[in-house]
Amino acid sequence: MESHNNIEELLEKYFEATTTVAEEKKLRMYFEQDAVAAHLEQYRPMFNYFKQAKTVQYEQGNLRSEPIKPRRKLNFRWVSVAAAVVLSFGVYFGTDTYNNYQEQKQARLAYEQTKEALSLIAANFAKGTEKIAYLQEFEVAKQKVLNNENQ
Incomplete structure (x- = not known):
């Protein structure tokens, strides 16, 4: 040796x-x-x-303590087909969900704008009601003056 x-x-x-x-x-x-x-x-x-x-x-x-066995190869053709199917479902249902979300967002925006417009109208009506109360007092005073003159 x-x-x-x-x-x-x-x-x-x-x-x-x-x-x-x-x-x-x-x-x-x-x-x-x-x-x-x-x-x-x-x-x-x-x-x-x-x-x-x-x-x-x-x-x-x-x-x-066993010899390492070779792994089975994946058939990438079927994996790519499965990925394409999953992707197409995602695109189809994803756009549908996105469109529903956009419609809800627009409806919420329209609701907020309408609510704001109605609150402005209500505020102006409240001011008008206050002015009518003054007119009512003026009318009462006018009637008293007219009644005193007629007497």
Whole structure:
């Protein structure tokens, strides 16, 4: 197998991230065997972990030790058709709702304007009623004067 010096050099290159795929394979094979130098024994769990981690998959809160299955592809043609249908319903019902909102807004505006106009008319009628009360007093006084003259 590989000499310990060669393995140490490969480890240095591995930690500097300059190894090739073939050199990393040599390192994995070295640490999988039983005869590993005592001073390199500390690296064995790391390479064993990498071997095991390839098969572990995280799925909805559970770790599974099964190979990762390829996902099913979505058929984008049907997704685009569904999106177009949803969009057309939204446009149709959205414009209907918007038109109803605009009609309600115009009706509310007309109601407020009519209410304001009627309040102005009521205020002018109130002023006119006050003036008629003065005319009534004037008429009473006029009648008294005329009655005094006729007597």
